[in-house]
Structure formats: structure tokens, C-alpha cells
Amino acid sequence: MRSPWIFAVALLILGLGGWATSYYVGSHRATALVRAEEAELEWLRHEFAVNDPQFAEIKKLHEQYEPVCAQLCQRVVESQIRLETLIAHHQEVTPEITAALRQSAEVKQACQQAMLGHAYRVSRHMDPGQGRRYVAIMTQRILRPGTGIHHTQVEH
Amino acid sequence: MNEMDGLKDVLKNWQPEVAPPADFNSQVWMRIAAREEERSNRWWNRLALLWLQPKWCAAVAALVFMAAVAGGQIQSQITMEKNWENLETRYLASIDPYAHGGK
Numbered sequence: 001m002r003s004p005w006i007f008a009v010a011l012l013i014l015g016l017g018g019w020a021t022s023y024y025v026g027s028h029r030a031t032a033l034v035r036a037e038e039a040e041l042e043w044l045r046h047e048f049a050v051n052d053p054q055f056a057e058i059k060k061l062h063e064q065y066e067p068v069c070a071q072l073c074q075r076v077v078e079s080q081i082r083l084e085t086l087i088a089h090h091q092e093v094t095p096e097i098t099a100a101l102r103q104s105a106e107v108k109q110a111c112q113q114a115m116l117g118h119a120y121r122v123s124r125h126m127d128p129g130q131g132r133r134y135v136a137i138m139t140q141r142i143l144r145p146g147t148g149i150h151h152t153q154v155e156h
Numbered sequence: 157m158n159e160m161d162g163l164k165d166v167l168k169n170w171q172p173e174v175a176p177p178a179d180f181n182s183q184v185w186m187r188i189a190a191r192e193e194e195r196s197n198r199w200w201n202r203l204a205l206l207w208l209q210p211k212w213c214a215a216v217a218a219l220v221f222m223a224a225v226a227g228g229q230i231q232s233q234i235t236m237e238k239n240w241e242n243l244e245t246r247y248l249a250s251i252d253p254y255a256h257g258g259k
Contacts, residue, residue: 005204007208014221015224016224018222018224019225019231020228022224022225022229022232023235024228024232026228027235030235030240030243034239034242034243039243039246040246041247042243043247047240062250111253115252115253119251138248
């Protein structure tokens with residue numbers, strides 16, 4: 001009666017081996033991408049079939065955009081803090097709160113404008129079809145931020 | 157102590173007067189055989205014994221291997237999709253000033 005158990009163990013090893021090999025072969029590309037240094041840009045390269053010269057230009061644009069993005073981020077944080085402080089210290093909508101809300105909306109608009117501008121610039125360095133697809137995806141995320149992108153909470 | 161020795165002697169020399177039935181041995185063997193048969197009739201035993209037949213053995217191994225490979229493929233697809241979405245979110249976060257706020 002020992003043979004069935006030996007065979008069962010052999011089957012288990014065979015099954016686990018087959019599963020592990022198949023899983024590794026199937027997922028190692030994406031896993032390697034996630035671990036890459038500039039993983040997000042690598043995603044862009046693979047998702048939109050960007051070649052090396054195009055990628056070099058896109059990377060340059062991305063680096064140029066970073067300080068702009070950081071500056072806007074600072075404005076977002078400041079306007080948010082100002083608005084929340086005013087709301088906490090008043091019991092009704094005051095002209096100050098109205099102004100702060102307007103300022104917050106202006107910052108949001110500036111962010112959307114900057115992101116859209118960046119998306120257009122990046123798309124020009126892609127093949128036309130891929131560029132249109134990229135802009136379409138970015139536009140959707142810029143205009144409807146809740147559809148996939150998870151905005152992190154602004155820390156006070 | 158003498159009493160205990162006496163008892164031991166009596167027990168040593170005592171012979172049971174009741175004779176075992178004539179088919180005692182065959183009854184014992186029949187019960188053993190019945191129990192063995194009952195055990196080998198259990199479904200997992202029958203299944204286990206089926207594996208030992210060479211034709212089924214190879215088929216079962218092939219089936220398990222194929223199922224494992226298919227399972228690994230499905231799982232890797234799920235992981236890849238998850239990783240891909242994660243990278244997309246990271247890219248979008250890298251160009252979104254609102255997301256930068258949390259960095």
C-alpha cells in the first residue's frame with residue numbers, strides 16, 4: 001500500500017513544479033518591470049511600443065516636467081491647507097472661503113492644464129496611433145480622476 | 157509466600173476443559189479476509205490502486221501536469237494584469253501634482 005502514496009507525492013511535486021514553472025515564465029516580464037528603477041516610464045515604453053530614440057525624448061520631457069509638477073503640488077497643498085483652515089474657523093461661507101474655493105479650483109485647473117500639455121508633448125514622440133491612444137487614456141484620467149488613478153491624500 | 161507458589165502451580169497445570177470449535181481457525185481467517193476485503197473496497201483505496209496501473213498512472217500524471225501548467229498560466233495572467241495596472245497608476249501618479257502631494 002506504499003506505492004499509491006509515493007505516486008501521490010510524486011504527482012504533488014510534478015503539479016507544483018509545473019505550476020511554478022508556468023507561473024514564472026508567464027509573469028517574470030511584468031515582475032521585472034515593476035522592480036525596474038524607473039518602472040513607470042518602462043511601463044510607458046512597453047504599453048505604447050515606444051522605441052529607444054522616442055523613449056529618450058519622452059524621458060527628457062518627463063524630467064523637465066517634474067519640477068513643474070512639484071511646484072503645482074506645493075500650490076495644491078497650500079490651497080488645501082488654507083481652505084481647510086478657513087472652513088474650520090468659520091460657521092458659514094464667508095467671502096474668504098469663497099476666495100479660497102476659487103483659488104483651489106484655479107490650482108486644479110492649472111494642474112489639469114499642465115498634465116494635458118505634458119500628455120500632448122509626450123504623444124508627439126510616439127507613433128501616431130499610439131500617441132492618440134496615450135492622449136485618450138491620459139485625458140480620461142485627467143478629467144475623471146476617480147476612474148483608476150488613486151489620488152493620495154494631501155498631507156498637512 | 158507458600159500460598160502464592162501453590163496458586164502458581166495450580167494455574168500452570170490447569171487445562172481448559174472446553175474444547176474450541178472445530179472451525180475456529182477457519183473462522184478467524186474468514187474474519188481477517190472479510191476485513192481486508194472491506195478495507196480494499198473503500199473508494200480511496202480503489203482510486204489509489206487504480207493509479208498503480210501503468211496506463212492510468214501516465215494519464216493521471218499528464219492530467220495533473222497540464223492542470224498545473226494551466227493554473228500557473230491563469231495565475232500569472234492575473235499577476236501580470238495587477239502589476240500592469242500598478243505600473244499605470246504609478247506613471248499617472250508621477251505626472252499628477254495631486255498624487256505628488258502624498259510622496
